[in-house]
Amino acid sequence: MENKPTTRIINIIMTGLFIIIAITLITITGSFYTVEQNAKKSGQEQLMRTLNYVTNNLKLVIENRSLSLQQFSHELTSEAHPEAPLAETDREAIIATYLGSHEDQTNLLIQLDGSGVFAKAWQFADGTLQELSEELAGSYIKADPSLESLLGSGSLVQNSSDYFLENQSFVNLYSPIVAADGQITGYFIAPLNLENMFKAEIFSDTSDYSGYPLVKNADMEVVIHPVESQVGLDIISDRQEQFPDLDLSDLKRLEEAQLTQEEGTLSYYSYWWNEENPTKVLKLGAFEWIDIGAAHWVVALNSDFYEHNRVPIQNNYILLSLLLLISAIILIFILLIRGYNKKNQAYEESQRLIEKQKFENERHQLEKRILKESKLEAIGLLTTTIVHDMNNFLTPILGNAQLLMEDYAENEELVSELKEIYLAAEKGKDLSTNVLRFSKVSEGQQDTVHDLSKVLKDTISEITILTPKSIKVESDIAPGILVEGFDKQDLQVVLYNLLTNAFQAIDTRPGNVRIRLKKADAECNAGLQKRSIVTKDKEYAVLSITDDGPGIAEGLESNDLFDPFFTTKGSNGSGLGLFVVSSIADKYDWQIRLDRAQKGLTVCINIPLQKS
Template sequence: MTKRQTKGILMNILMEIKKRRAFIMSLAMIIVLGIFSCLVFSIWKEYKEAIIDNQKKQMLLTTQSMGDNLRAFIEGYQADVNSLCAMEEEKYKKTGEKTWSVLEEYVNYHTRYVYDAILEDKDGNLLKSIHGFGIVDTYSVTEIDEDTSFRQCRLKNGEIYLVVKKEIEDGKSVSILINTKSYNDTLVSNIRLGTNGYVLIKDSQGTILTHPQRSQWGINVISGRKVMFPEADLTSLEQMIDRQNRGETGVAEYYSYWWADPGVPEVKKISAFCPVYIGKGFLVMSAVIDYDDIYIPVAAGFFKLGLVSVGIVAVVLGMVFYIGALWLQKRKDREEITYLLELNNILEEMHQSEETIAHQQRLQIMGTMTGGIAHEFNNLLTPIMGYAELLMLELDETSDGYENAMEIYEASSKAKEIIQQISSLSRKNMETAYKTVNAGKVLRRAAKMVTSVCPPNVKVEEDIKLDEECFLGNETQINQVILNICVNAIHAIGHKEGKIFIKSQVVMPYELEQYKQSSVSGEWDSYIRISVFDNGEGMSEETLKQIFDPFFTTKKNGVGTGLGLSLVEQIIHSHKGHIFAESSVGVGSIFHIFLPVNEQKEHEGNPTVEGDRDGDLRLLIIDDNPKVLKLLEKNFSKLKVTIISCMNFEEARKTLKEQEVDAVISEQYVEGKSGANFCMSLKGTYPGLIRIIMADRVTKEIVEAKRRKIIDDYIDKPVSDSAILKAVKNCIEKM
């Protein structure tokens, strides 16, 4: 074999080796690429599923959060319709007449979502309405309880509204009509899901309550769309709606159509849904998104990443970047989930705050109404008491007429006391200065107030063993203490038969020591002990330790603030007193209040005003009630006092320019204008003029005006000639 032949064989062997090496390398490369492709495909599948699952979770969280808001929204209007019925019933007890004027007041204060509040008879005929449109058709009914239901109805004006309806006596019903468009535009449609996604609400039968297309309101999601779109295949949609109508919570992928788009294209959708339970029934909150809104952006991004990952280095770098991107995405998803959870908590807190604000607004409205009622009653009581007193002066004390006049005067005096009690509850505690208060009188009045707010199943008993003992304090605050404790007792008793027992007596300091478990200073010789018993459900030792902590409450969310007993403890401590509680589960609770006895007795009666009548006074009285002015003119005509009466401030200014007067006594508000502002305008022009306000209730404006010397004094209505002369005399003595 020659060298050329040997070289040729070696060259062939080397070529074969190279071919085999290239084949092995190619095979290895194919295997690596195959493994890489499988790895990439596995990662892609996991990534896609993770993104879609996270999106589904977010949609479900959003749906549940909106469902909670919808439940709270409906419960709020359920509470409102109950309050309207209760307020009308209370007014009926007082006046014997049901006008349902409270419906108009309610609609005027809730114009954001409330369109109307109506009253219907048992046949559905309209009895009372603000806008005058009755209900024509009812598309959906969801029972809340035996008397209340949530409905979707069409009115005579052709518009569809959500309705909270309550059945009352004689087959009548009261309904609050919620503006569906306002609710949908404000709280539903602003939630954006992808390019075409939306949120809708249905009842448990599949009737659509809200939808981006108003034409679909009131139709059944299956049967209604079969009528509107007879050629559409709704098999997949029917399976999902069946789950929703059974009250399930979940996320479903299904095939449906974009009903609002031209041509009604068929698409794959994702829907997150949950039931919203309202009493006996439930609604369905559903969020819908196009499947491609999730899938296409993810696929496009991953495809671009794959193009970059060409070659081994590119593959390695691509894997590194992909893993990093996946980690960041998961971290972002966790942050988004955490954010949504926090957002859900914030929404719940906002909802609780809204309930509290709404409750405070209702209390403010009730306080304003109470103040107006007190004003009207004072105007009525002034002539009744005045003319009764005149009759008593003119009649023989042994005559029947004198006895009748005495009965009228005493009855109107009791009415005056009741009005003052109502006013003391309807206003803030403007005057914080303490005075000597008769403990027995305060506790008996407080017991009467508690009796008036107790339901029929709760009885109030009292055993107040006090003579003339007094304490230094604020009567309104002590009333608030007793009322707060007793209201808690009413809640603890619930619907069972129960009893509240208020007991009071004078005790020595050593009885306080057994509760305080430490020696008591000798600053006070004796204490007034007030004990409030109830046979409610009682409290555990753990609960008992926290009852005076601010914001601690055992009531449901939105029912209690947890500030009642904290405020009670603060008031008692400000009176230099002590409060203790004892309780046993299933037995009841006892609250013991100790207030130091003030040796100074309460000043009884009014000082005589005979001395006042000897002087020649000229008084200008301003009041827009002619009956009050006529009575005062008649009373003052018997005294050496010149009375000039005016019915408005313009007439009073003219009188002051023409005549000299010693004092101006003005109604708190005359024709809607402030008497305090009128007195302020006189201060510079008539520096020596006495300025007095006749107040239906003491307000911050009145107290501040007296403190700043804008007015010299104020007197409570109903007024009399003696009260006016006494106030003028006091002001003259201070000058």
């Protein structure tokens, strides 16, 4: 079937818009690539100019340190003091002045004799000049890779090549000690801490941008680096061992370029090693090999490409692309209004159906509530009738039993049996009357404190008269459990209904019913206290009645058992026992819990204790 004309026009316009957007994105991508390449070239040229400044400055600083050592050496010679040799105190003052001038960089001075054998050493620390033993100062001589060959050749350069001690890098500055006759009588060696010198004199990290210069030797070991933990590391193997999960393939390319070229620039992916978890960034780098004394180093300078190259042309292209995309979005939005209207109609219809369903659910809930209230009204009427009829039945029993006890007062055995009949009938009359009382608290009972243990024992002794002989009732009741605000007769009604259910569950076969009362443990108390702000400070006692009957059938919800007229006993049950129990429990804010077991059922009632 052929599309309608309006639909065809919309499709053509949409296709045209997508083609325009695609062309725009391709153009922007090409422009960004060109901008990026130009920015890289410009950044590398800037880095190379900055690198020349750094290398010249590095050479100049080390040369100045060497000249300072030579000047100091000359001040100690007899040629500088022709009148009289220097006193030891004056000599030490000159040494202290020299070492103190750059204490953080050269705080150690070693003197060798003309044969290159250790003669003396001094260290300047905390404003004091101290003389060092050969054992302490000798490590700086032993670690020097250049000294032995230079002394053997008879010509000293201004400084040694680099070496490492205790994760720090050094070069030794040299100065011969020349006598008045021009003979070399010894040598002064001053270890120069390259890291401290570089940070103090050349590199001061005050920039907001990432990037820094560093120095490596011919073995690609880091000699100078702003992060001290990197000093002495091989830039590939040691870092790979330190960070096994990082990709260092571009660092290998950088190392290859630096080992094969005297100078150069390049871009590469690397990491900022001053971060705890280094992140991969695109860097611009420039490097140059230099010789300072016996040291042969490559000085490198790097920076974060994306931090330094937010050029205006890039912002212009971003602005252009945003304008094109906004225009396309506006056009598409206009064309989609028709579709939106249809969706809006469907949404309104859906909301109408949801409201209708909600109304049906509310009506269903209302019907259920009316039905329940009707049941409760029927319970009230039925209860009144039952109480009236039971009282009519029990009144002649009580009266005749009392008359028989008076007539046969001399027969103690018969009187005893008649008394049991009288007490049972009287108890039945009380229980039937109390059914009317479970919906309200009796006056005068709200503030009454009862010993729950005693009330329970008395109630059990009275109710067990009705216990079938085939059922054994056991009790385990903790003493001295005080509860306030309940009527003893309400507890009798609860216990009577629960025991009746237990007896009926066991039926005619032998069985056991266990009644237990104890204070709740800390875990149980904590769970009950979370119910509301009213119960957060209360403690509880637990009354449990356990039978070994068949228990609750599978698939039956525990909450259903408390509904009025709900029964699993067919015509043998009224469905009111647990309903009465739950009503009395609600009146006193007692909590009821049914625990299913493989055999039998346990009904637990949590009763708040008297506040201490």
